[in-house]
Amino acid sequence: MMHGPLFGFLFLMWVLIIIGGAIAVIILGPISISGYGTFDPWINSIVKGAVAIGLSILWVLILAKMKNLIFRKTFNF
């Protein structure tokens, strides 16, 4: 199919979202930092935010690699 790689890339994005969700629940969920009194929720959020940003950057980097692999080969970009 002429546009098969596009559908394949969308499917890959979907799989990465599901895997990202699993990582978020398994890694982000259990993070709980205490001992800083009223700052606990803020510190928890900052740490979770940093991990989430790291995961998002990783997600974008994987997508960028896959984009190059799939589309450069198929469309000669």
Add this chain to the structure above:
Amino acid sequence: MTELIIPAVVSCVVAFFTVYFMTPPLIKYLHKKNLAVKDIHKPGDVMIVRPGGPAIIAGIITSEIVLYAFLQMNEILAILITSFLAFVVGYVDDRKTMGGWFKPLGLALAALPIIFLGAYDSDLAFPLFGAVQIPILYLAIIFFMIIITGNTINSIDIANGVASGFMVIASISLSAALFILQNYEIAIASLPLIFVSLAFYKYHKIPSQIFPGDSGALTLGVMYGAIAIVGQVEVIAAIALLPAILNSFLFLASVKKIVDHRELNEKPVELTSDFKLKSTKNKKARISLVRLIVANTALSEKEVGNVIFKLALFSAGLAIITAFMMEIRI
């Protein structure tokens, strides 16, 4: 559930016919005011009026007010006010072209009613694995979601009828997901988005009589994002939007900065002598979804639109599968 049928039917009828009957006089008015732009994919100097945003927001406001009269939920108010603020941001950009920073900042402000009305839940739900509690971080997600959904729908407005047609498909899958997850009130609040988009598609489909403009595209996208947040279906909503997200991703991966597409000189696609779209040979031009679609063969504007609709249907299917997966726990 049965008590929701009448509000659902009335709001859908109001949404559809407000846009259906308001758009023709709006087209006449915009012609009279000479608010038209050249349709670059057509031979000759075909001028199309814009923006169609006022008709779209009228349909959203009337239908959501009807729903609020029946249900009196803060979530409906949040959807209504956020969509209206996005319309204002888009309308300002339609009338006076603003810098690349304007829309993200404006849309971030448009997200505030969701927070002030408390129309959100700070748990972020994922399929198969459950939810994460992120009380403060979720506030950032609200801003992020509204900015992303508004801008991605705006950026997919690349051919006649694509933005509104894409929105019909994506919002049907969003409503279906909300029904599957038994979030009936928000599912009903999401129905007007389908009917507003459908009514506007009648005038926007190829050959377009009117373009939605930033005011129309941002309003549709932001309403979609607001429904996703208040309905707690953020991940499902993102999946249904994947073709539009892919388009934005390709744009950012090529350009590597936040900039309005109007500020870029190198065009990713060119027109053939018979007015088909083909990929440019210019290596400096950015990669876009349309460029990938026409990379191997030149296609007419209608054929490009049909490929995008097929991609949207594929993503809508994935979104509905994801909704069923939300009920399963590993």
